Amino acid sequence: MSQQTIKNLADLLASGKTSSVELCQDYLARIGARNPELNAFITVDPDKTLAEARAADAARAAGSAGPLTGVPVAHKDIFCAEGWLTTCGSRMLHNFVSPYDAHVISQFKAAGMPTLGKTNMDEFAMGSSNETSHFGAVKNPWDVARVPGGSSGGSAACVAAGLAPAATGTDTGGSIRQPAALTGITGLKPTYGVVSRYGMIAFASSLDQAGPMARTAEDCALLLNVMAGFDERDSTSLERENEDYARDLAKPLNGLRIGLPKEFFGAGLTGDTAQAVQAAINEFRKLGATTVEVSLPNSGLSVAAYYVIAPAEASSNLSRFDGVRYGYRTKDYTDLTDMYEKTRAEGFGAEVKRRILIGTYVLSHGYYDAYYIQAQKLRRLIAQDFAKAYEQCDVILGPTAPTTAFKLGEKADDPVQMYLSDIYTIAVNLAGLPGISMPCGFDAQGLPIGLQLIGDYFAEARMLNVAHQYQLATDWHQRTPGGY
């Protein structure tokens, strides 16, 4: 049953060849067997999962099943789920059982899709390797000595290893796309505002966006149909007509104009990744697309702008973790200030503290104009670059990450090198655009290489169409790590 697509599982359930309980038992057994080496899950609760599976089977028996009822998914531990431990990968929330469901969780519940468990992640989604988790690093199933990327590393690893058919992720600077690339799966970050952030623990509010991680673009379309939609509890949720993101999957790509930003194909892109991306471009030409060189002149400044804006927002968003009302509180303290200081010193890991310090600094009196305001200006310029590029093309193509999966510990002590892992993904968040990563080949060590497509605002259906047509013509997405 492993390495099945959502689509296949839905068909099996619809035809009565399997039940949700059977499926969940099968995945839970795989998690039980293989999670110890991967550490992809923080919490697994078979009783809860199977209760939801039985309810899904009952709904199907009653004739009230939706298209995906009974198909289980795993959720990144950033989503509050009622009755589930929700840690956000942090000691600060090591004991926090959420009393409510995030919008995304309630959407999956409404669709009758059981929760397989809560996946591991970089602490508060801050990281590109999943090494900052309080619950330990996640291993890449393609090579357990390597990282799966981050911050949605647990979600990526569990899908790549077939421990779940799909998972949710969140993407603030590349946290869905980069781990999808490093584990050979498909991951979509929607346009900012398409998926409600209600109940998703905030890292950088103006950048955070939830999205699906799955084996195929088609699965991502089906999952986005579940996740997307207006939610009045999130003021940045966009009030739009619901759409079927799978509606254009079958469209041929004749006449598609693909933009190739010259800044993405410069000196930084070398070796196997460059070749694989070039091969993908050739494949698209065969499918009827044309290519045009475009320019994103300010994209080189995106990492710098991001590391002002994201920490600024994070420094404020994480202030609520103070030991007063829930979560971790230090054992011994003499007064209020001592309690705050010890709680936060002990409850947060090094990377989170680094970003709180950066964020506090850039918002401080006398520095705000020089950092925060400048970064916001850059952000507008970056968005304008994309707007200009879309005058010439329908979708932008490039690599997802500069390298394939690196070794555990390789960049852990070099934050700047780590931050550069997201050099191709960050501009997309700053502009609020949708982006997708899918596998387009392997390097000499047999590690997957990710291809990124960036769409204009609300072009998810078109991007998924492009990705799906590519996956019909190639089989990179069908490769699975040895032993899984």
Place this chain on the structure above:
Amino acid sequence: MQWETVIGLEVHTQLTTQSKIFSGASTAFGAEPNRQACGVDIALPGVLPVLNKGAVERAIRFGLAIGARLNRVNVFARKNYFYPDLPKGYQISQFELPIVEGGTLTIQVGDQEKTVRITRAHLEEDAGKSLHEDFHGMTGIDLNRAGTPLLEIVSEPDMRSAKEAVAYAKALHTLVTWIGTCDGNMQEGSFRVDANVSVRPKGQQEFGTRREIKNLNSFRFLEQAIDYEVRWQIAQIEDGHKIQQATVLFDADTGETRMMRTKEDAHDYRYFPDPDLLPVKLEEDWIEQVKAAMPELPQAKQARYTGEFGLSAYDAATLTASRAMADYFEAVAAALAKADAKLAANWVMGELSAALNKAELDIAMSPIPAERLARLLGRIQDGTLSGKLARQVFDIMWTEGGEPDVIIEAKGLRQMSDNGEIERIIDEVLAANPKSVEEFRAGKEKAFNALVGQVMKATKGKANPAQVNELLRARLAG
């Protein structure tokens, strides 16, 4: 040296919305601790604020009432600091782009009218409460108040005395309760005043260094605190000390202000626009709707009372001290059989206000409804009652209730107006008081007054004194 006091006020007015500014929890006062705090108010991980439009509508109302500029795009910002009763670790407020800017409020100090400029008014959420007394060695946190909508109204440093500051605070209190944006309940903290106070040598242009007195919750404390603070500052300067910018608290028991913190330990609040909330856009249609629904404001009413009704400026000001007062007065005036706003005004400000004050009742709670009072005044107008009899009827209406006509009948309080009957009583009185008659005839005017008194006594005060005068004089002359 002659000193001049300079005062500016920051007033936190709690808005009258049913639910909080960013959550659906109730704003009702007095619930058990933490029973009116939802996930958003206690800042659970993942929750998000959603702006209550009712709070914005009230801010628009206030802006219109003071003739301010309404910022068509205004922005919520985060004010970051740690405190246990501030669950998010930041307060959502407005910083660079508040909803209301500019505007004025006219105040009356003695006979002087003065215009105070308002700098800005911005929307923000209240914090919770720390309860230090109730738990031994610990602090309790009550988050019921967290997220309650406030409009903070900041004045220019336009006031020059504690009296002016109190007059401004009172005028503002009247206005916000008048337009219904705030219930004005100062005991419950719905209207809290911070006063920025400085002194300078008279004639000097630059302001002195100010100290801010926090959280004054009565007009009396406001006046006492400023008076003390001014004396203290002048004494400091005259002793050769410099005033340090500081925040101080007023101790109502000692009547003194004491330092809470200086500028050196002031927070850097690291304001930045809240990314969870979009900029607030005020559509013209909406502003027009709010404008159309605005009640007539005190100043417009005063102009109408002096113009249309011919009342004095003082009476007009008294009758517009609150909207309930003005509504009551207008209802009495409108219900009078013969238009006589002055009569209505005299009774509302006189008998009724005195009775209300004595009973510590608000006019909205008056046991005598406006229409009933008008019916009583109608009996003065048609001669059934003298002023004195009307006051007797009023007292019965106040204590026992009931319609004036019923009371007049039951108690026989009708004014005696039949000439024949009065003349009969006059004859009796003259027969019984020959000595007074004699004295009057001898030219003693005082004796006449005594005879009038006797007649009034004999009629139990029901005769019209003017009529008695006239008839008695005719009789004595005859």
